[in-house]
Amino acid sequence: MEGIVLRSTGSWYDVRTPQGDSYKCRLRGKLRLKGFKTTNPVAVGDRVHFEIEDEASKSGLIVDIEARRNYIIRQSVHRTAHAHLIACNIDQAILIATLAMPRTSFGFIDRFLVSCEAYDVPAVIVFNKTDILTDEGLAYQAEIMDMYTSIGYRCLDTSVTKHYHIDEFRALLDGKISLLSGHSGVGKSSLINAIKPELNLKTSEISHYSQKGKHTTTFAEMFELWENTFIIDTPGIKEMGLVDISPQELSHYFPEMRQYLGECKFHNCMHVHEPGCAVREAFERGEIADTRYHSYLSMLENHDNRR
Ligand SMILES: Nc1nc2c(ncn2[C@@H]2O[C@H](COP(=O)(O)OP(=O)(O)OP(=O)(O)O)[C@@H](O)[C@H]2O)c(=O)[nH]1
Ligand SMILES: [Mg+2]
Numbered sequence: 001m002e003g004i005v006l007r008s009t010g011s012w013y014d015v016r017t018p019q020g021d022s023y024k025c026r027l028r029g030k031l032r033l034k035g036f037k038t039t040n041p042v043a044v045g046d047r048v049h050f051e052i053e054d055e056a057s058k059s060g061l062i063v064d065i066e067a068r069r070n071y072i073i074r075q076s077v078h079r080t081a082h083a084h085l086i087a088c089n090i091d092q093a094i095l096i097a098t099l100a101m102p103r104t105s106f107g108f109i110d111r112f113l114v115s116c117e118a119y120d121v122p123a124v125i126v127f128n129k130t131d132i133l134t135d136e137g138l139a140y141q142a143e144i145m146d147m148y149t150s151i152g153y154r155c156l157d158t159s160v161t162k163h164y165h166i167d168e169f170r171a172l173l174d175g176k177i178s179l180l181s182g183h184s185g186v187g188k189s190s191l192i193n194a195i196k197p198e199l200n201l202k203t204s205e206i207s208h209y210s211q212k213g214k215h216t217t218t219f220a221e222m223f224e225l226w227e228n229t230f231i232i233d234t235p236g237i238k239e240m241g242l243v244d245i246s247p248q249e250l251s252h253y254f255p256e257m258r259q260y261l262g263e264c265k266f267h268n269c270m271h272v273h274e275p276g277c278a279v280r281e282a283f284e285r286g287e288i289a290d291t292r293y294h295s296y297l298s299m300l301e302n303h304d305n306r307r
C-alpha cells in the first residue's frame, strides 16, 4: 500500500491512501534513514509504503519511505546534534507574520527566508492581523511588503477578523502543498479555519501579559483543503535555527546580493568591511535594504559565536 503521512504523533503516523482511506501506522524497527540525523525519521508529507496489519482497526506498518523532493528541518537553536524534521515534499512555505500581537522581527523573517532558499522551497510572506494596525502601521507594513516583493518574495496582507484577502489567500494555496509557519499566536490555525471552517482547528487568544501566543497547535498536521490542495498547520516557533549554512555561502541565500557576488575585489569576501566589496557598496547606495543587510551581518555573527 502507498500513502502520504498527514500526521505524526510520536510513534504513530496517520497515513492516507490515494483512495482516501486512513491508516494508523507504526514504523518498522529496521527502517533507518540514510544520510542525516533527525529526532524523527518520518514526517508530515512523507510518501510511504506500508503493509496492512489489521484491516478492521485500519492499522499498518511502514516499510519504506520514498526519496524526498525537499524537506524543512528545524535545527535546535542551541545547536545540539539533533534536528527535527518538520515536513517533506512541500511546494511552498508560507510565513505568517504580524507586526503586532505578537511582533515578528525582521531577523526572524530573514532567517526563515534564508532557510527556505537553502532548502530550495519557494517562500511567501503573509502579514496577518492588518485590522489591528493604525494608519501609520499600515503604511509601514506596505513599505515592508514592497521591499520583500522587490527582492522576489510574494507577499499578502490579510485579516481573519475582517475577512480581508481571504480569497487571495485561498488562491495562493490552490493546487499546492503549503506549509504554514510562524510565531505562536500569529493566526496560522485561524487562517486555515477561515478557508475551511469544518476543520474547526483549535485557536486561542494571545496572552495579554506577554503579548505572545500560547502554543495552541502542538504538532504538525496536514489537511486536504480540496482536490490537489493540502495545507500543513504547524506549532508556533520561537526561533528559526539555521541548518548547515557556512558563512561563505550565506550571501547566496540573499537573492538581492547574488548579482553583486562576482564583483567583490576579494574572491573570499564576506561582505562585512573588506575594501572593494560590491555588496557593501550596493548597500551604501541603498540598493540593499538596511534591515536585510543587518540580518545578514547578524546571521554571520551568530554563526561565529557558535564555534
Ligand atoms: N485581530 C485579529 N486577531 C486574529 C487574526 N487572526 C487570528 N487572530 C487571533 O489570534 C489568536 C491566535 O490565533 P491562532 O490561530 O491560535 O494562532 P496560531 O498561529 O495558530 O498559534 P499557535 O497554534 O500557538 O502556533 C486568536 O485569538 C485569533 O482569534 C486577525 O486577523 N486579526
Ligand atoms: Mg495554531
Ligand SMILES: [Zn+2]
Residues within 6 Å of the ligand: 264, 265, 269, 270, 271, 272, 274, 276, 277, 278, 279, 280
Ligand atoms: Zn563583498
